[in-house]
Amino acid sequence: MRMERQKLVLIGNGMAGVGTIEQILKLGGAYDITIFGSEPHPNYNRIMLSYVLEGSKSIEDIILNDRQWYADNNITLHTGTTVVKIDEESRQVIADNGQAVPYDKVIIATGSNSFILPVPGSTKEGVVGFRDIADCDAMLAAAKQYRTAAVIGGGLLGLEAAKGLVNLGMDVTVVHLLEDLMERQLDHTASSMLQAELTRQGVKFAMGKQTAELTGDERVNGLRFSDGTELQADFVVMAVGIKPNTQLAKDSGITVNRGIVVDDYLQTSMENVYSVGECTEHRGTCYGLVAPLFEQGMVLAKHLCGAATQPYEGSVVSTKLKISGVDVFSAGEFTDTPEHTVISAKDEWKRTYKKILLKNNVIVGAVLFGDVTESANLQKLVKQGTEMTDEIYSEVMGTGCCGSGGSAKKGMSVEAMADEEIVCGCNGVTKKAIVDAVTENGFTTVDEIKACTGATRSCGGCKPVVEQILQFVLGDSFKESAKAGICGCTSLSRDEIVAEITAKGLKTTKEVMNVLEWKQPEGCSKCRPAVNYYLGMIYPDTHEDEKESRFVNERMSANIQKDGTFTVVPRMYGGVTTPEDLKRIADVSLKYDVKVVKVTGGQRLDLIGVKKEDVPKVWEELDMPSGYAYAKSLRTVKTCVGSQFCRFGTQDSMGMGALLERKYERLDFPAKFKMAVNGCPRNCAESCTKDIGIVGNDGGWEVFIGGNGGIKPRIADSFCKVKTDEELIEVCSAVMQFYRETGNYLERTSEWVERMGLEKIQSVILNNEENRKELAARIDFALAQVSDPWEKMLKDEDTRSALFEKAQH
Amino acid sequence: MENTNHEYTIGTVQHFLPQIGRVIGCGPVELAVFKTSDGQIFAVENKNPHPKGGPLAEGIVSGHYLYDPLYDWKIDLRSGEVQAPDNGTVATFPVTVDGDSVKVTLQGTLIQS
Numbered sequence: 001m002r003m004e005r006q007k008l009v010l011i012g013n014g015m016a017g018v019g020t021i022e023q024i025l026k027l028g029g030a031y032d033i034t035i036f037g038s039e040p041h042p043n044y045n046r047i048m049l050s051y052v053l054e055g056s057k058s059i060e061d062i063i064l065n066d067r068q069w070y071a072d073n074n075i076t077l078h079t080g081t082t083v084v085k086i087d088e089e090s091r092q093v094i095a096d097n098g099q100a101v102p103y104d105k106v107i108i109a110t111g112s113n114s115f116i117l118p119v120p121g122s123t124k125e126g127v128v129g130f131r132d133i134a135d136c137d138a139m140l141a142a143a144k145q146y147r148t149a150a151v152i153g154g155g156l157l158g159l160e161a162a163k164g165l166v167n168l169g170m171d172v173t174v175v176h177l178l179e180d181l182m183e184r185q186l187d188h189t190a191s192s193m194l195q196a197e198l199t200r201q202g203v204k205f206a207m208g209k210q211t212a213e214l215t216g217d218e219r220v221n222g223l224r225f226s227d228g229t230e231l232q233a234d235f236v237v238m239a240v241g242i243k244p245n246t247q248l249a250k251d252s253g254i255t256v257n258r259g260i261v262v263d264d265y266l267q268t269s270m271e272n273v274y275s276v277g278e279c280t281e282h283r284g285t286c287y288g289l290v291a292p293l294f295e296q297g298m299v300l301a302k303h304l305c306g307a308a309t310q311p312y313e314g315s316v317v318s319t320k321l322k323i324s325g326v327d328v329f330s331a332g333e334f335t336d337t338p339e340h341t342v343i344s345a346k347d348e349w350k351r352t353y354k355k356i357l358l359k360n361n362v363i364v365g366a367v368l369f370g371d372v373t374e375s376a377n378l379q380k381l382v383k384q385g386t387e388m389t390d391e392i393y394s395e396v397m398g399t400g401c402c403g404s405g406g407s408a409k410k411g412m413s414v415e416a417m418a419d420e421e422i423v424c425g426c427n428g429v430t431k432k433a434i435v436d437a438v439t440e441n442g443f444t445t446v447d448e449i450k451a452c453t454g455a456t457r458s459c460g461g462c463k464p465v466v467e468q469i470l471q472f473v474l475g476d477s478f479k480e481s482a483k484a485g486i487c488g489c490t491s492l493s494r495d496e497i498v499a500e501i502t503a504k505g506l507k508t509t510k511e512v513m514n515v516l517e518w519k520q521p522e523g524c525s526k527c528r529p530a531v532n533y534y535l536g537m538i539y540p541d542t543h544e545d546e547k548e549s550r551f552v553n554e555r556m557s558a559n560i561q562k563d564g565t566f567t568v569v570p571r572m573y574g575g576v577t578t579p580e581d582l583k584r585i586a587d588v589s590l591k592y593d594v595k596v597v598k599v600t601g602g603q604r605l606d607l608i609g610v611k612k613e614d615v616p617k618v619w620e621e622l623d624m625p626s627g628y629a630y631a632k633s634l635r636t637v638k639t640c641v642g643s644q645f646c647r648f649g650t651q652d653s654m655g656m657g658a659l660l661e662r663k664y665e666r667l668d669f670p671a672k673f674k675m676a677v678n679g680c681p682r683n684c685a686e687s688c689t690k691d692i693g694i695v696g697n698d699g700g701w702e703v704f705i706g707g708n709g710g711i712k713p714r715i716a717d718s719f720c721k722v723k724t725d726e727e728l729i730e731v732c733s734a735v736m737q738f739y740r741e742t743g744n745y746l747e748r749t750s751e752w753v754e755r756m757g758l759e760k761i762q763s764v765i766l767n768n769e770e771n772r773k774e775l776a777a778r779i780d781f782a783l784a785q786v787s788d789p790w791e792k793m794l795k796d797e798d799t800r801s802a803l804f805e806k807a808q809h
Numbered sequence: 810m811e812n813t814n815h816e817y818t819i820g821t822v823q824h825f826l827p828q829i830g831r832v833i834g835c836g837p838v839e840l841a842v843f844k845t846s847d848g849q850i851f852a853v854e855n856k857n858p859h860p861k862g863g864p865l866a867e868g869i870v871s872g873h874y875l876y877d878p879l880y881d882w883k884i885d886l887r888s889g890e891v892q893a894p895d896n897g898t899v900a901t902f903p904v905t906v907d908g909d910s911v912k913v914t915l916q917g918t919l920i921q922s
Contacts (some may be wrong), residue, residue, distance in 0.1 A: 048833065105817060284910075451893070451894060452893075454894045454895065457881075520871060522846060522870075524869075524871055524883075525871075525876035525881055528869055548826075548828035548869070549869070551869070551878070552867035552868070554868065556867060560863075560864075560867060560878060560879065562861050562862070587837060612832070710917075759877040798826075799826075802826045802831055803829065805832070806833070806834060807833050807834065808833075809818070809819055809834060809835050809836070
């Protein structure tokens with residue numbers, strides 16, 4: 001006999017209510033749940049109706065919870081049934097079909113209705129709102145039968161409806177009371193650009209018109225405006241706003257202003273009765289967007305399950321228009337007043353517009369048109385009340401020195417992406433999988449998406465797109481999340497960990513994790529290698545490198561391939577080899593049946609497909625230093641031919657490249673480190689995409705830093721010019737050591753330069769000779785400790801056999 | 810189908826370095842054997858549960874979990890279960906420590922297959 005469970009009744013089978021129920025189930029809430037919905041459908045994604053209208057999605061596509069889900073979770077579902085009263089006396093909810101269901105707790109989530117203008121003729125046939133599947137069906141049917149439509153209301157919903165009807169082949173006029181479309185979200189400039197763009201897409205406009213009457217007999221045939229002018233239309237969509245659906249609450253004696261009034265735990269004036277979503281009024285605000293509904297649902301679910309929760313304190317909202325090919329975004333304040341500082345950029349040729357409003361230097365609002373790639377970022381800045389800085393300015397206004405700074409997909413609108421398009425190429429996660437993860441779980445952060453779907457977890461290149469999808473689904477973006485640590489095992493940042501290691505004299509990863517109270521006592525594949533690196537950087541002479549905390553490639557001093565064989569890459573200093581060395585490489589490759597000999601991008605040779613147990617023998621017989629092709633360390637110094645042979649060469653690039661490679665090899669860095677040396681400004685060795693790129697000229701060298709040709713291509717910044725080889729080496733030493741001491745583990749210099757700021761690095765190294773010499777001395781000290789790993793492994797039989805041997809029993 | 814179990818002695822406890830996997834062939838099966846920091850020894854098939862396959866022995870060990878070396882999947886060495894958001898299972902084999910020597914048991918049916 002199990003304990004009698006509490007009875008929970010949800011009134012309203014939409015996103016807000018069912019979202020709350022999903023959270024309750026997740027938290028293990030033990031309730032007998034009954035759900036009433038007026039519509040005949042299970043829970044669907046109302047935000048997606050514009051796409052159903054547009055024809056890019058079907059009703060099935062937008063169902064969030066099918067009937068099976070209700071059955072699987074033992075939820076009793078009554079669709080097509082409207083609750084008319086909550087009777088506090090008898091503790092029952094009563095439906096229009098006479099059904100009475102007893103309750104312990106009730107959640108009201110009745111949403112809102114289209115606001116129908118109270119003008120003569122508004123009840124005629126052919127007049128609909130745009131709110132639910134039935135409205136959508138009416139519009140689809142009308143488009144088959146009639147030609148002209150009027151949409152009253154030039155707000156978000158009205159424009160989406162209008163575009164949908166245009167796509168369905170109708171002649172559509174948007175009627176708007178004011179002179180500016182979406183005046184509650186956009187300023188005049190953005191409104192005009194939006195109107196021009198939609199006009200281009202075939203929507204007509206009647207601006208500054210107040211509808212006085214809908215004409216016709218049974219069926220509507222036109223509109224008459226207050227100025228006496230008329231518009232012919234045989235189908236009218238009312239999209240002037242929404243009205244919280246509060247009838248049931250009123251009839252049950254619950255306090256209602258514009259919406260059902262709730263406190264910070266979503267409790268109404270009636271005990272045991274709660275309210276979430278669009279029907280709700282919290283601190284005087286009714287929300288009509290989805291993100292606040294999720295936020296309310298999370299708080300209520302925790303509250304009903306007896307879990308600790310922060311009170312709900314309201315949401316910062318932002319808007320995005322869901323019309324394919326029209327990108328509009330706004331957040332916070334968007335109308336200039338004398339007390340605002342305005343940053344704006346309008347480009348009439350590219351048809352883009354960007355405006356950011358500051359109050360006392362704090363970012364309080366933003367409007368974007370045409371290019372909304374910065375929307376997620378701006379949303380966050382507005383929400384957090386961030387102060388404007390040079391870094392943020394160049395980031396959001398796109399005036400930084402970097403080429404792209406975005407991902408490969410930058411500039412592509414996520415709305416326009418097909419559901420099955422792969423967003424995360426590493427883990428094969430589609431747009432749909434991410435959208436589903438967000439809607440089904442009420443996620444508000446990229447980390448939650450990462451843990452659930454795997455997107456962004458490998459190379460991270462898709463993170464901006466995932467952020468944009470999150471933004472697009474929520475229409476509002478990220479919650480302030482708890483301070484993120486370097487991984488899930490700790491909430492400490494890189495700088496805090498390094499400071500603690502130094503302050504407390506911590507010596508091993510075990511000690512660090514123990515003293516700093518790691519959640520997972522032995523860490524994970526993210527923090528163990530990172531902490532091992534920080535310890536080595538802090539104690540170059542005494543830290544005992546921990547093989548067990550190294551990634552496979554660094555542990556084995558060879559690159560693992562997908563079949564478990566390894567690649568061996570010997571050094572070729574400055575990309576120069578000799579016939580004798582080549583011959584030896586060829587002999588060893590034949591003897592050990594190397595599968596492929598490949599020329600790398602770094603001017604050396606990959607011996608691919610060496611069997612694990614043969615790797616040490618290959619090293620031994622090559623008798624060459626390790627090329628560190630597997631390491632977060634200096635890989636290679638690429639060179640051009642230079643003054644030794646080249647007609648144009650002004651400097652000996654091959655010589656300098658080999659010298660630098662010999663000097664800096666074997667040292668651990670936060671991430672892999674690539675260099676290039678060129679003998680003249682023709683830059684044949686591509687200095688612009690290296691961590692340090694060096695270009696010789698007649699009379700010295702120019703140094704470039706922070707270049708990258710990989711996942712986030714970035715052209716290197718010019719760092720300084722020097723006259724002598726000694727100065728060049730000193731500058732390289734100082735830059736590398738400063739990066740080693742301040743870089744986050746796995747952070748390439750391309751990211752590091754942007755995070756630190758080029759000017760800061762220049763001032764630390766170039767404007768302070770003492771500092772520069774100290775950095776150079778510290779790297780020299782660290783370099784004095786390193787030795788060749790292959791040689792070391794050949795001498796250490798225990799480690800070698802543990803790592804490479806395969807015993808057969 | 811014979812159903813006898815085969816026991817293999819695969820070395821001494823000292824033979825295994827803490828948190829560093831070793832590859833051991835036992836008859837037809839290739840094992841990845843790990844000594845966790847509490848001194849326990851676990852044996853799993855050296856076969857990555859990821860669709861692309863590959864080995865497991867070179868992964869990073871934390872507690873009783875293994876982060877696989879190729880795809881960073883998190884695997885419970887005790888049950889062989891892959892942790893969310895990924896899923897799959899790795900075959901595990903019972904290990905006994907008898908004095909100093911480490912023994913693994915393989916089921917006869919598995920050897921046949």
